[in-house]
Amino acid sequence: MKTRYSYGGDEHIFVEVDEEMSLEAFFKSLYMTNAVRDAEMTGVTEICPANASFQIKFDPDVIAPEDMLSKLQEIEQQAANADRTMETRIIEIPVYYQDPWTHETLMRFRERHQDPNVTDIEYAARINSYAGVDDFIEAHSASPWFVSMVGFVAGLPFMYQMVHRSKQIEVPKYLSPRTDTPKLTVGYGGCFSCIYSVRGAGGYQMFGVTPMPIYDPNQEISYLKDFMAFFKPGDIVKFVPISRETYDRNVAEVEAGTYVPRIFPVTFSLDEFEKDIDGYNRKLLEVLQ
Amino acid sequence: MTIRVIQQGLATTVQDLGRPGYYHLGIPLSGAMDRFALRAANLLVGNDETAAALEAVFMGPTLEFTADAIVAVTGAEMIPKVDSEPRETWTSFSIKAGQVLSFEFLKTGARSYIAVSGGIDVPEVLGSRSTYTLGALGGFKGRALLAGDEVSVGDGSTNGAVGRSIPNNLRRGPGSPAELRMLPGLYWHRITERSGHSFFGDTWKVAPEADRIGYRFRGGQKLEFVDREQPFGAGSDPSNIVDGCYPYGSIQVPGGTEPIVLHRDAVSGGGYFMLGAVISADMDLIGQLQPHTLAKFVEVNMEEALTARRDRKELLQKMRTALD
Numbered sequence: 043m044k045t046r047y048s049y050g051g052d053e054h055i056f057v058e059v060d061e062e063m064s065l066e067a068f069f070k071s072l073y074m075t076n077a078v079r080d081a082e083m084t085g086v087t088e089i090c091p092a093n094a095s096f097q098i099k100f101d102p103d104v105i106a107p108e109d110m111l112s113k114l115q116e117i118e119q120q121a122a123n124a125d126r127t128m129e130t131r132i133i134e135i136p137v138y139y140q141d142p143w144t145h146e147t148l149m150r151f152r153e154r155h156q157d158p159n160v161t162d163i164e165y166a167a168r169i170n171s172y173a174g175v176d177d178f179i180e181a182h183s184a185s186p187w188f189v190s191m192v193g194f195v196a197g198l199p200f201m202y203q204m205v206h207r208s209k210q211i212e213v214p215k216y217l218s219p220r221t222d223t224p225k226l227t228v229g230y231g232g233c234f235s236c237i238y239s240v241r242g243a244g245g246y247q248m249f250g251v252t253p254m255p256i257y258d259p260n261q262e263i264s265y266l267k268d269f270m271a272f273f274k275p276g277d278i279v280k281f282v283p284i285s286r287e288t289y290d291r292n293v294a295e296v297e298a299g300t301y302v303p304r305i306f307p308v309t310f311s312l313d314e315f316e317k318d319i320d321g322y323n324r325k326l327l328e329v330l331q
Numbered sequence: 332m333t334i335r336v337i338q339q340g341l342a343t344t345v346q347d348l349g350r351p352g353y354y355h356l357g358i359p360l361s362g363a364m365d366r367f368a369l370r371a372a373n374l375l376v377g378n379d380e381t382a383a384a385l386e387a388v389f390m391g392p393t394l395e396f397t398a399d400a401i402v403a404v405t406g407a408e409m410i411p412k413v414d415s416e417p418r419e420t421w422t423s424f425s426i427k428a429g430q431v432l433s434f435e436f437l438k439t440g441a442r443s444y445i446a447v448s449g450g451i452d453v454p455e456v457l458g459s460r461s462t463y464t465l466g467a468l469g470g471f472k473g474r475a476l477l478a479g480d481e482v483s484v485g486d487g488s489t490n491g492a493v494g495r496s497i498p499n500n501l502r503r504g505p506g507s508p509a510e511l512r513m514l515p516g517l518y519w520h521r522i523t524e525r526s527g528h529s530f531f532g533d534t535w536k537v538a539p540e541a542d543r544i545g546y547r548f549r550g551g552q553k554l555e556f557v558d559r560e561q562p563f564g565a566g567s568d569p570s571n572i573v574d575g576c577y578p579y580g581s582i583q584v585p586g587g588t589e590p591i592v593l594h595r596d597a598v599s600g601g602g603y604f605m606l607g608a609v610i611s612a613d614m615d616l617i618g619q620l621q622p623h624t625l626a627k628f629v630e631v632n633m634e635e636a637l638t639a640r641r642d643r644k645e646l647l648q649k650m651r652t653a654l655d
Contacts, residue, residue: 048516048517049514049516049608049633050514050516050517050578050580050581050607050608051513051514051578051579051581051607051608051609051610051611051636052610052611052633052636052637052640053578053579053611054578054581054608056516056517056575056576056578060562061562061565061572061573062562062563062565062573063562063563063564063565063573087351087352088351088354088355089355090355090576090599090600092574092575092576092600093564093574093575094564094573094575095573095575095576096576097576097578099351099578099579102637102640103640103644107633107637191574192355192356192357193355193357193576193599193600194357194598194600195466195598195599196357196358196463196468197357197358200574207563212564214566214567215566231566231602232564232571233563233564234564234574239357240465240466242465259456259466259467259469259473270468271356271357271358274356275355
């Protein structure tokens with residue numbers, strides 16, 4: 043890992059912790075952004091962690107760009123000895139894979155896809171060498187995911203699969219982006235899964251939908267009353283495949299205000315995780331049993 | 332009092348100076364694309380310069396006032412009319428209860444700011460009245476105005492006098508071609524030296540896809556990339572990176588073909604490399620570019636960017652002094 047610093051105009055510093063994605067890079071990025079936040083530096087206006095990089099927005103009238111840069115470099119020195127453990131939460135996200143709404147949408151944009159003759163999930167299963175869609179869904183939903191970035195649009199989580207790199211699912215984005223994606227689509231691009239928080243343009247492959255809203259600007263949904271966006275970087279997600287029947291029931295529960303997401307506090311240790319990924323995940327998922 | 336929307340215009344939204352602090356959750360700053368013009372309009376009508384006003388793009392709305400007010404229209408050259416009688420831009424004028432404010436066709440610029448004494452009074456969301464349309468957040472019900480809407484205005488201060496005007500030399504519009512100063516950086520190293528030269532040498536044209544999220548440019552040569560094996564997680568196209576944060580003003584070039592400059596409603600991150608960012612002093616200018624306008628990117632260093640920023644602040648200070 044080689045950290046690279048660059049100014050983004052006169053109001054931003056962009057810090058690339060590593061060119062490639064890894065949980066190690068994400069942890070370092072999260073550690074450094076937390077340290078900037080805790081230091082309460084004057085002049086800092088936005089602190090944005092991303093997958094393997096982060097960005098600080100600052101007011102150059104308050105702090106000179108070169109001073110801002112050297113402060114971040116000091117923080118990087120401390121990051122070398124950082125504790126790679128975090129208190130976080132694990133959240134179960136129900137997913138209705140191969141739903142009719144993303145299917146209708148993907149059929150409309152077939153000419154923008156790598157393989158117009160199959161669906162997105164069939165394509166993803168094939169290029170990742172799964173025997174079929176069922177095996178692929180099993181692989182997508184069996185292991186947990188790290189929310190390694192929130193953004194693009196309001197509240198959208200990027201999730202990184204917590205498995206050995208050799209087992210990670212990778213898919214290209216659409217050849218050219220769609221102008222439409224159903225709200226709450228579970229998508230995939232590069233090595234990241236995502237959930238589209240709002241309806242709109244998108245380039246990720248579409249696998250299904252969740253009945254659980256993750257962004258509510260009106261804050262009417264029971265579990266979004268404290269804040270309108272559900273996800274935070276560092277959250278851990280476990281997908282659970284559901285049927286149409288369960289999907290419909292969950293949607294009705296959300297509307298009635300009775301839907302309660304399954305959320306449990308957990309401690310995550312990157313060092314323990316890396317020693318035995320499968321064993322660690324099994325233990326991590328026990329709270330959901 | 333309220334303003335009744337008779338015709339909505341193309342996309343008329345409530346904007347103030349924006350909503351900092353939530354970009355890490357994908358909620359952008361929003362706010363006036365031309366902040367100088369917003370501040371000017373507010374000061375002309377006696378508002379605090381951070382008050383909310385209406386931003387109208389390319390085409391003005393038609394608005395009926397239910398009470399007397401002082402109004403000013405700044406930014407684009409789009410002549411306001413009170414009951415069909417033209418008024419001057421960048422100049423405060425009065426409007427009486429029952430009168431209708433409408434607009435002539437756009438002459439120059441792209442966005443007009445319509446300030447009303449008392450300020451547009453929609454609820455603050457996360458500390459701002461600005462509209463973030465993509466997230467259905469803030470402003471008037473999270474969307475652009477529609478015919479039939481009734482928009483509240485705050486208690487009208489009467490500090491603003493009618494006939495106050497911003498001197499001509501303080502009104503700045505884009506030249507032709509528009510010059511957008513940018514600080515190279517971020518993933519600049521991804522393109523070849525030859526493409527670096529062509530990017531600055533070419534004259535670009537604003538594409539029709541130009542909105543509050545970003546401005547797309549066309550007409551320059553396709554950029555060539557330095558060969559590399561793509562890093563894990565970045566995606567296979569040479570213009571892809573591992574999804575990261577996008578600075579405001581950053582210039583991404585998907586596929587190396589059409590640069591996109593992100594603006595106030597920016598998507599907060601994604602997987603395209605960026606060449607650097609337009610400096611803060613020139614962001615207002617972008618908000619006044621019409622589609623098909625010619626534009627050039629001009630390379631500056633940090634020192635020049637900070638000098639331009641200071642010049643911009645001085646201009647603002649002169650404007651405040653001129654109205655004192």
